[in-house]
Amino acid sequence: MKAADRPHLAQFDRVPPHNLEAEQSLIGAMLISSDAIAEIFEDIKAEAFYSEAHQRIFETAVDLYAKGEPVDPITLAESLSSKGYLESCGGKSYIHTLVSLVPSAANAKYYAKIVERNATLRSLIKVSTEIAALGYEAPEDVDGLIDRAESLIFAIAHKRMAEKFIAIKDLLKEGFEVVEQLFEKKEQITGTPTGFADLDQLLAGIHPGDLIIVAARPAMGKTAFALNLAANMGLNNLPVAVFSLEMSRQQLVQRMMCSEARIDSHRLRTGQLRDEDWSKLSGAVGRLAETPIYIDDTPSIGIMEVRAKARRLFARHSPGAIVVDYLQLMQSYRRVENRQQEIAEISRGLKILAKELGVPVIALSQLSRAVEHRSDKRPQLSD
Numbered sequence: 241m242k243a244a245d246r247p248h249l250a251q252f253d254r255v256p257p258h259n260l261e262a263e264q265s266l267i268g269a270m271l272i273s274s275d276a277i278a279e280i281f282e283d284i285k286a287e288a289f290y291s292e293a294h295q296r297i298f299e300t301a302v303d304l305y306a307k308g309e310p311v312d313p314i315t316l317a318e319s320l321s322s323k324g325y326l327e328s329c330g331g332k333s334y335i336h337t338l339v340s341l342v343p344s345a346a347n348a349k350y351y352a353k354i355v356e357r358n359a360t361l362r363s364l365i366k367v368s369t370e371i372a373a374l375g376y377e378a379p380e381d382v383d384g385l386i387d388r389a390e391s392l393i394f395a396i397a398h399k400r401m402a403e404k405f406i407a408i409k410d411l412l413k414e415g416f417e418v419v420e421q422l423f424e425k426k427e428q429i430t431g432t433p434t435g436f437a438d439l440d441q442l443l444a445g446i447h448p449g450d451l452i453i454v455a456a457r458p459a460m461g462k463t464a465f466a467l468n469l470a471a472n473m474g475l476n477n478l479p480v481a482v483f484s485l486e487m488s489r490q491q492l493v494q495r496m497m498c499s500e501a502r503i504d505s506h507r508l509r510t511g512q513l514r515d516e517d518w519s520k521l522s523g524a525v526g527r528l529a530e531t532p533i534y535i536d537d538t539p540s541i542g543i544m545e546v547r548a549k550a551r552r553l554f555a556r557h558s559p560g561a562i563v564v565d566y567l568q569l570m571q572s573y574r575r576v577e578n579r580q581q582e583i584a585e586i587s588r589g590l591k592i593l594a595k596e597l598g599v600p601v602i603a604l605s606q607l608s609r610a611v612e613h614r615s616d617k618r619p620q621l622s623d
Contacts, residue, residue, distance in 0.1 A: 256362045264338055266352055272339060430445060436472075452600060471500060478560040479557040480532065484537045485537075500524035503520055
């Protein structure tokens with residue numbers, strides 16, 4: 241009698257975990273933007289899909305991408321047809337349906353995680369069934385069975401682990417080359433200049449992967465400082481993504497114009513500009529218009545949205561910097577017990593984003609009221 245016929249294993253006859261909607265959405269995202277393929281193709285393989293049709297569609301799309309050919313419903317259908325798979329994959333109409341099921345390619349990474357998670361669960365079920373069958377056969381070599389079970393489980397874990405380890409000799413080589421470059425240049429600023437001489441002297445500029453928290457009580461100039469940073473980096477042709485959760489984009493632009501033109505913001509807001517202000521303002525507008533600064537003023541934006549939008553922006557432009565104004569107005573992607581944990585979760589997400597994209601992230605944050613009740617007003621980490 242086979243293991244599948246035994247009543248003890250009846251629970252394994254249930255439908256394996258899968259999510260066809262996630263599979264459809266992932267393929268749809270890939271057809272909308274080839275950037276989605278670049279983002280996920282190293283993390284997921286065709287066999288992760290539950291549907292055989294989706295496996296073939298995914299594999300064909302990745303093949304087209306690898307050849308440097310466009311990936312869209314037309315080219316995909318043609319490639320599937322040449323392989324004799326088009327009709328078994330639902331035909332041209334189904335390929336076009338996949339595109340219509342997803343509004344954008346922004347969430348491709350998350351669809352891929354759902355597909356991969358279900359594939360892992362199916363692998364665990366398959367391995368568990370095999371281990372159970374081996375156990376019911378009551379082998380004399382129990383130690384051998386344990387070794388076999390461990391190897392089967394480890395194989396699944398190994399598939400989930402990306403190649404993250406790098407030999408230290410490779411890191412040392414890269415590190416030594418950086419030191420040589422610094423020695424040859426002999427520059428005091430090794431990162432991106434902030435435009436503030438004293439700050440650059442202390443930090444040697446800001447560096448890729450940095451999460452910099454600019455904290456102060458309200459009305460202390462956090463936003464003005466951050467906008468000056470953004471303007472200075474933009475004027476140096478560094479792409480900057482500004483996420484403003486507090487002010488509208490028009491308010492930010494007015495502030496940047498006043499700062500760059502060095503004119504009184506009150507006169508601009510009230511329309512009482514002097515004759516000499518107009519030439520200054522015109523020059524400032526001309527300079528700022530040439531900068532690669534991009535502003536998003538979506539209120540209550542979540543960390544996941546910030547990450548998705550930043551990825552898309554820097555996929556089109558060279559990596560630059562991200563400014564978030566401000567931390568406490570952001571939302572976490574999951575429920576937490578209290579606000580402190582939520583802020584910690586958001587901060588962690590921003591740090592991951594900085595490392596992931598290889599850009600500095602400058603996040604503004606409000607200090608707690610505790611600083612106002614101390615004689616020494618200098619901020620502490622607990623604030």
